[in-house]
Amino acid sequence: MTATAPGARLPEHPDFLWDDPDPARSYDVVIVGGGGHGLATAYYLAKVHGITNVAVLEKGWLAGGNMARNTTIIRSNYLWDESSGIYEHSLKLWEGLEEDLGYPILFDQRGVLNLAHSLQDVRDSVRRVNANRLNGIDAEWVDAEGVKEICPIVNISPEVRYPVLGATFQPRAGIAKHDYVAWGFARAAAAMGVDLVQNCQVTGIETRQGRVTAVETTRGRVAAGRVALCAAGHSAVLASMVGLKLPVSSHPLQALVSELLEPVHPTVVMSNAVHVYVSQAHKGELVMGAGIDGYTGYGQRGSFHIIEQQMAAALELFPVFARAHLLRTWAGIVDVTPDASPIVGLTPVGGLYLNCGWGTGGFKATPGVGDCFAHTVAKDEPHPYAEPFALERFITGALVDEHGAAAVAH
Template identity: 80%
Template sequence: MYRTDQMGPGDEQPEHPDFLWRNPEPRRTYDVVIIGGGGHGLATAHYLAQNHGITNVAVLEKGWLAGGNMARNTTVIRSNYLWDESSAIYEHSLKLWEGLEEDLGYPILFSQRGVLNLAHSLQDVRDSVRRVEANRLNGIDAEWVGPDGVKELCPIVNISDDIRYPVLGATYQPRAGIAKHDYVAWGFARRADAAGIDIIQGCEVVGFETDGNRVTGVRTNRGTIGAGKVALCAAGHTSVLTDMLGIAVPVQSHPLQALVSELLEPVHPTVVMSNAVHVYVSQAHKGELVMGAGIDSYNGYGQRGAFHIIERQMAAAVELFPIFARAHLLRSWGGIVDVCPDASPIVGRTPYDNVFLNCGWGTGGFKATPGLGWCLAQTLAYDEPHPYIAPFSLDRFVTGALVDEHGAAAVAH
């Protein structure tokens, strides 16, 4: 994503990341091995140490730390999901976001600037009001605003009647916002390393050693590492790992493309999302417009942009924000998201007694980072799923107890 410094005047400048954690050689065995050194893996490691005193932990990352989806997302944080199960885990996460900078002792540039989800049809309006009421029942800040309210919250949105999809209103979550993804990863890594947890980069998993229903070791390009418990936190590459274990997981990996503009003066005060024109736009702390849309329809592992996607995103953005008509594209990229049939994650046990799964977050992984880490750490510590993640077990695809966020009538980013 936008890898350059995005801090404004007067912001604290964090230390260079090279000085924040060790680069140890892997030990022969660990109590817990976490595969995936992105936000979820690092947050799980941090809360294992902080909440449960478990520090004989290794985080294995095949590339560079947080170089996968953590570095390639668009940093939107919100909890205004429709279903009770989804809103519970995301609201838990949002509450942790609100104290995360103090917890980590590291600047993460968490900006609660609010999120608007636009409605462009009568059905959009009905679905949006339904979601607002569901949010309120779950104690989540949410409100419905009309076109004038949208204009008041974000003056640069085009609410005229003579556009393809006129704005009929929007849901608004004031506590939602954005954070600086790299700083979040560095903060978690710094605290985990200080607790004695080994963060091992350039360590690719190539197989597993098993004994009946248990995994006894993780085979890597740096040798075999013994493991008491294993947590799979590899996002879009999860199915590569589960295939090695013979576990059937209903996820598909899709590219998700996004882009940033050149640096602009501060003009965009919030986050605006639209499912009809299919774009979402925020402005980073340094000034770039950060834009994304939906996943590519095809499966793949490409981490680069494509012109037809860029063209569609820019056209949608200009329709909503005519002020950006002459803005220049700076760069684009792609992440790899893992998507489940019900657009909800899979977290919890697997057929192996000591292997735990965390995948299927689709485009919602970044916003869930601290909440998932907290809940998965407790699950690993006590061998029982935390109540917030219990509904997202793998066996729901057998029982039919799905958490179908496809019905949320909101861009799932």
């Protein structure tokens, strides 16, 4: 593959976006994980901090893990200041990302509705709207008729099991094309000299006197001044290589898409009560997801009963979909923390940095955490937006509890 200089005419096929090099013997920074977060971190290391002697090591193909197995929802309407800070930072980067990367990402700000089905839902939702506004985030409360006006196909009948009483609405939220996002970051990073090394699994992390010195891989030893872990559901496995036990558990997270349909669904609709979220992809498939499978595991597939429940929930909200056919299902491996918030920052091992625990919310954070994590790695200190998500919070008790946001999906 041939790297393309910034600003050059885009190739017609992604095969020509970056080189496919063998790993060098040493790098200033080795990033483990070639998904969205790893690629974004490499990009911002090169662009913002001028660090280009960087390798992104991916055990399979670039963006073949959770980046290619998510439902692409982007929003920043989180309750707590710490969460809304990093997600709003990310959303602002999303809004200029296509121009920044010089690559189409199909970012569509179609808005997100979070439905309320009980009086407690209404109270919680209005509280979140007020918190969002205090943080300068666009948010509004709409009643059931307002929901119908934004998304006419939602069933707002009072006779259903969980009647729609209203919703929060973030107009700037939306979706993007996940593959294009990964290709855009990969192309731009490669053009600045970053090595993107595929089919290179890390099998060990070498340390000396409390500091990381190298990684062992299926393609040989690679010396490293600093190592940044961006491996999502496999983060705990990698951290255990240096004796670090992380407070995360890995679970399958399933999603599914329908056959291609004409444009019928103008926004994104999420509901914790019926446990489903639904959008329509650019090509026309309905994209549906729900919560994680209850068991821990590393298989990129899930349980049939979760799929069945998702489809039943979708039909409660959208009876018009009753005759739509299921096209395919898949699962990613998400890493979940006790407070449903990420871990981003330094570790007790010198030169080893951690970005994990995003659960179901990793995609929307891609540019924001890439920027923050690059700062952390380059300066050996946490970025202000990432500082609340340090590993030490599980010792101090300063948790950022976002379970309300993560009940169905981040």
